[in-house]
Amino acid sequence: MLRIEDLRATIDGREILQGLDLEINAGEVHAIMGPNGAGKSTLSSVLTGRDGYDISGKVTFEDEDLLEMAPEERAAKGIFLAFQYPVEIPGVGNMYFLRTAVNAVRRERGEPEVDAVTFLGSVKQHMAELDMDPGMLSRSVNDGFSGGEKKRNEVLQMAMLQPKLAILDETDSGLDIDALRLVAGGIQRLRSPERSMLIITHYPRLLEYVVPDYVHVLSQGRIIRTGDASLAYELEEEGYRGTEASLSGTGGGASK
Amino acid sequence: MSLSPATIVESLDGHSSVSSRNGGNVSDSGRERYLEWLGANGLPTRHDEAWKYSPLKDLLARPLDRIASDDDGLAVDPSAIEAALGSINSVESEIRIVLVDGVYREDLSDDAEADGLTIGSVGTTAIDLTETSSDPSSAVRSRVDGFEMLNRGLGSAGVVVVAGDGRAVERPVHVVHLWSGSSDALLVQPHINIHVGVNAQLSVIESFVAAGSTFTNALTTVVIEADGMLRHYKLQSQATGSVHLSHVAVTQRRGSSLEAGAFMFGSSIGRNSIDVIAEGDRTSTDLFGLYLPRGSQHIDNVVTVEHAGHHGSSSQIYKGVIDDHARGSFSGHIIVDHGTVGTDAHQSNKSLLLDPVAQSDSRPWLEIFADDVSCTHGSAIGQLDPESMFYLRSRGIPLDDARAILVGGFINEVVDKVRSESIRHHVMRLVKDQVRSRFTAELGGEL
Numbered sequence: 132m133l134r135i136e137d138l139r140a141t142i143d144g145r146e147i148l149q150g151l152d153l154e155i156n157a158g159e160v161h162a163i164m165g166p167n168g169a170g171k172s173t174l175s176s177v178l179t180g181r182d183g184y185d186i187s188g189k190v191t192f193e194d195e196d197l198l199e200m201a202p203e204e205r206a207a208k209g210i211f212l213a214f215q216y217p218v219e220i221p222g223v224g225n226m227y228f229l230r231t232a233v234n235a236v237r238r239e240r241g242e243p244e245v246d247a248v249t250f251l252g253s254v255k256q257h258m259a260e261l262d263m264d265p266g267m268l269s270r271s272v273n274d275g276f277s278g279g280e281k282k283r284n285e286v287l288q289m290a291m292l293q294p295k296l297a298i299l300d301e302t303d304s305g306l307d308i309d310a311l312r313l314v315a316g317g318i319q320r321l322r323s324p325e326r327s328m329l330i331i332t333h334y335p336r337l338l339e340y341v342v343p344d345y346v347h348v349l350s351q352g353r354i355i356r357t358g359d360a361s362l363a364y365e366l367e368e369e370g371y372r373g374t375e376a377s378l379s380g381t382g383g384g385a386s387k
Numbered sequence: 388m389s390l391s392p393a394t395i396v397e398s399l400d401g402h403s404s405v406s407s408r409n410g411g412n413v414s415d416s417g418r419e420r421y422l423e424w425l426g427a428n429g430l431p432t433r434h435d436e437a438w439k440y441s442p443l444k445d446l447l448a449r450p451l452d453r454i455a456s457d458d459d460g461l462a463v464d465p466s467a468i469e470a471a472l473g474s475i476n477s478v479e480s481e482i483r484i485v486l487v488d489g490v491y492r493e494d495l496s497d498d499a500e501a502d503g504l505t506i507g508s509v510g511t512t513a514i515d516l517t518e519t520s521s522d523p524s525s526a527v528r529s530r531v532d533g534f535e536m537l538n539r540g541l542g543s544a545g546v547v548v549v550a551g552d553g554r555a556v557e558r559p560v561h562v563v564h565l566w567s568g569s570s571d572a573l574l575v576q577p578h579i580n581i582h583v584g585v586n587a588q589l590s591v592i593e594s595f596v597a598a599g600s601t602f603t604n605a606l607t608t609v610v611i612e613a614d615g616m617l618r619h620y621k622l623q624s625q626a627t628g629s630v631h632l633s634h635v636a637v638t639q640r641r642g643s644s645l646e647a648g649a650f651m652f653g654s655s656i657g658r659n660s661i662d663v664i665a666e667g668d669r670t671s672t673d674l675f676g677l678y679l680p681r682g683s684q685h686i687d688n689v690v691t692v693e694h695a696g697h698h699g700s701s702s703q704i705y706k707g708v709i710d711d712h713a714r715g716s717f718s719g720h721i722i723v724d725h726g727t728v729g730t731d732a733h734q735s736n737k738s739l740l741l742d743p744v745a746q747s748d749s750r751p752w753l754e755i756f757a758d759d760v761s762c763t764h765g766s767a768i769g770q771l772d773p774e775s776m777f778y779l780r781s782r783g784i785p786l787d788d789a790r791a792i793l794v795g796g797f798i799n800e801v802v803d804k805v806r807s808e809s810i811r812h813h814v815m816r817l818v819k820d821q822v823r824s825r826f827t828a829e830l831g832g833e834l
Contacts, residue, residue, distance in 0.1 A: 181777050203782075206782055217778070223793070223799075228779075228782075231788070232779075235782075235788065236782075236783035
């Protein structure tokens with residue numbers, strides 16, 4: 132589904148991604164862990180088309196060149212990014228935003244727009260599952276939302292947009308235990324044989340709820356180690372430094 | 388000599404030739420007074436602070452075919468303006484007042500007697516405000532300029548709208564300013580005279596929809612008596628190629644409140660000005676505006692609030708969205724008179740530049756002559772937030788729609804200030820049309 136080959140990304144003269152390779156197949160859940168500054172968020176930005184990077188290498192999504200597409204085209208193809216820092220947009224109603232997004236994607240896919248009643252029913256169901264106050268629909272997008280509310284709003288958007296590839300950028304950070312459980316439950320419910328996920332996280336907590344098929348360690352812009360879910364706990368014990376040290380001198384990134 | 392605002396005023400040296408053309412309805416002595424003032428002081432110059440940002444050279448030399456006369460407006464057959472009339476969206480349950488070339492057309496307007504309103508031309512027997520001390524048209528204040536005097540001296544007789552003491556008029560009055568099309572470059576000078584009685588309530592919407600290359604120089608004079616309340620909204624969507632100057636002069640008496648919003652969409656050159664004297668104590672003044680110049684449009688907003696009484700509160704919230712090589716400006720003047728106490732005055736101007744060559748000017752101007760005051764002002768000029776754009780696009784929303792949504796969000800703060808729900812809906816519809824026509828049409832080709 133997603134194939135990344137020798138991906139390099141430079142911003143302000145600094146090469147953040149330094150030859151990253153990764154392949155994600157349909158239905159797989161991959162976790163990416165790594166120290167601050169390793170390039171985790173840059174990877175999510177480059178995959179979703181944020182401006183400002185000089186990029187080389189190759190990224191295909193369902194055999195199409197992803198790097199050529201505008202962010203909205205990528206969304207229409209089925210890529211979704213849950214933002215690490217969801218953006219506050221005063222004056223734009225959350226409900227209006229959600230419906231515009233859902234219909235834009237449907238239109239791009241040649242599907243009919245969803246009617247107001249069906250849409251509302253669907254939103255309310257997802258909101259109930261995430262324990263969100265329906266009143267948040269009439270508020271401005273993320274405006275004045277707490278950290279936990281913002282993250283839940285991201286998962287709500289993901290549930291409504293039903294992406295093929297969901298990239299979750301530190302969706303678990305800043306959440307208390309109850310909120311983490313709700314958010315993780317929302318993510319887990321979206322797991323399906325057709326849907327892939329790329330979970331960027333610092334902690335194994337989220338991965339207890341959403342158990343990944345693969346865990347990768349990203350360091351200095353490339354994947355230096357890949358393992359199964361148990362790698363997350365190993366990292367917790369050894370720290371990234373230990374992993375980096377044990378691999379130093381091997382000169383190679385292991386990746387799937 | 389070709390006709391222009393400048394040449395009209397120059398000819399006033401021997402002014403009898405022009406001053407008599409429109410007389411009859413307003414006392415000639417009044418007209419004489421204004422024309423004398425105009426002859427002596429002339430039209431504004433670039434040294435006038437209140438006209439600092441306006442393209443005065445273009446305004447003064449603007450070629451005119453002629454000055455609209457009362458006969459013009461009255462002579463127009465209703466069928467000739469049927470299309471224009473039909474194109475005006477009405478506000479829910481409105482009382483419509485139609486002006487053609489600045490002249491009140493009773494035959495095209497609604498009757499409002501049952502609503503507790505008196506409406507009529509100045510000088511008709513039904514309304515004789517000149518007999519009372521509160522004649523708003525006679526209340527010429529110290530801050531006047533040549534364009535106001537041009538209106539008073541040579542403009543239309545005007546229409547008077549009076550809400551009697553204690554009358555809470557529920558239906559909104561909708562004043563529609565139409566253009567006859569009898570002459571392309573016509574100088575049209577309507578004068579609306581609003582009087583809100585003691586403890587009375589009134590809402591007035593003025594829609595300006597002139598086409599052609601009309602030069603509108605409109606004047607609205609307002610007196611709000613003690614504990615009265617007025618909501619006044621100006622909706623300007625004149626054709627590109629036209630000029631729109633409109634001035635609102637308000638006197639607020641004790642305990643009165645004013646909510647006034649100006650939405651400036653059309654015209655090549657537009658200037659929205661309001662000057663409020665909060666004369667009585669404990670007045671409330673809530674002013675706001677939105678301007679959306681694009682292409683080569685130039686839209687100015689000049690706002691003055693003078694607190695002459697104690698414990699007055701006022702706010703000014705103006706927002707501009709400026710595209711292409713257009714220009715927009717805001718000058719906000721707050722005056723707190725010597726000897727007053729407890730004034731609470733706030734001002735904010737924000738503008739969004741959508742193009743590298745778009746230009747925005749913002750000038751707060753505070754003159755505080757009292758100690759016990761709370762005054763704030765702020766202005767910000769920026770561009771669409773790239774992170775917000777990316778957020779929307781990452782959800783599948785195309786570039787042009789994302790821009791329209793963010794501009795819409797920026798604008799909403801102003802539209803939401805319209806407290807009456809039915810009027811807010813009306814304004815919202817106009818704003819949405821504007822935003823839609825601007826962004827999807829403009830960017831559609833690029834995608």
